[in-house]
Amino acid sequence: MPSYLIHDLFDLTGQVAVIIGGTGELCGAMAEGLAGAGATVVLAGRSEEKAAARLAKITAAGGQGCFLPVEASSRTSLETLKQETLDKYGRIDILVNGAGANSPTPFLEITDEEFERLFNINTTAVFMACQIFGEYFVKENIPAAIINVGSMSGLIPLSRVFTYSMTKAAVHNLSRNLAREWAPLGIRVNTLVPGFFPAEQNRKVLNPERVENILRHTAAKRFGEAHELIGATLLLASRKAGSFLNGIEMVVDGGYSAMTI
């Protein structure tokens, strides 16, 4: 039976979390974890169908939430998402920025269009969401938690994902700058950095040779499973458990980065 201490530290009852990219595999699991801790979750993304499957699991477990559509790289769409969330639930306490796209195009063949598309989805969208939701947190004096989803490739150069790595490195940097900027207001900004979790964004670049190469220097000798991001998500999201965590990169990678230069 969980002790009062654990309930006190990690409970999110009464809080509202907006998970941009919550229709995907990894952020969907994070959303499910937040709902399991008592938060009302808004799964924001493009696919209502994927959201419905996740919401069915959330409600079956006694959680609550909804799907709201968003085009993450559109300022207007993000503004609408914020307003619709406030209209529906009255407040926002937690923002997860996890929409993303990847591409294995060889460096010399990357077009300006592809470069721009990945930056729009992976970086510009995070920048705009931090502005739009951050303005609300600042004005309403909410000690919010912002969790931006980074990437191993934002820390360590990985082959074949040039643009993606650049876009994620920018997210890591923005998170640290905002952590510093908003800390005096009690708003904490951290980066959650997944290692190798096979999901829709990276499955296309994981061939057998690459898999062997990755696991050779992963201490845990296995890939991560989406639900293994939940513990770190709850720690960073909670005002109590994460009270003094600010500006960190929480790396959940089975020890990949500890064994890699």
Added chain:
Amino acid sequence: MPNPTFDLTGKTAFLTGASRGLGKGFALTLARAGCDLAITARSVEDLAETVAAIEALGVGNKVLPLALDVRDYDSIRTATSQAAAHFGKIDILVNNAGCNRRKPALDVTWDDWNTVLDTNLRGTFFVAQAIAPHMISAGRGRIINIGSVTCVAGYAGLAPYGASRGGVKQLTMSLASDWGPHGITVNCLAPGWFKTAQNAVLYDNEEWVEYLCERIPLGRPGQPGDLDGTLLFLASDASAYVTGQTILVDGGISVGQVTALPAPKP
């Protein structure tokens, strides 16, 4: 998919440096999360307060106080064997014992250097080495090395201490690599500025505290409860895929040594 549990009911932890300061706090937090505990200090008598505080929680945890000097190899082997024999297993190790000799680098003596490094770095390694076989045979384990912001930043007057903590960060990565295949995670919990018995003298100086608070983005030094969440995360199933990491719990000091504006009061 139920949420991972931060609960430690039925787990056994081995915690060094448990007589006072952050270590005493860690003992109470682990106990409140349901853990049985082997707690150590150089003298068993020094553990009486911690034992009493755990018993006062009324959680019913088993507590075994043990004498352990982390600078003494035989002492490490004896205490860890006693704990393993008593509980039959050790699930969690918190390597907390540490010391400091705060002085300008030019004044550091051979003895200062040895005392700090032998306690903070050599002690951390050999306690882990003594405990790990019990975790390997179980196919799982959690090792938490206590570090500090000096794992990643230089501070004047802390040369041996900083070198020892930098070593602990490195050791954490190496041991994670060694023992990862056995289901053991090894991480470093690195607190920022917290008032403890070791540094209390600094906090008596109001001017210094003001200086400190201006440099911590969250605008205050750490309070003991600030470490509970991260400790339980690293000790529990919730961190199953986290290993080799140094997790700073520092209020953001590592991203903002200088704040551009005075922090507004919350």
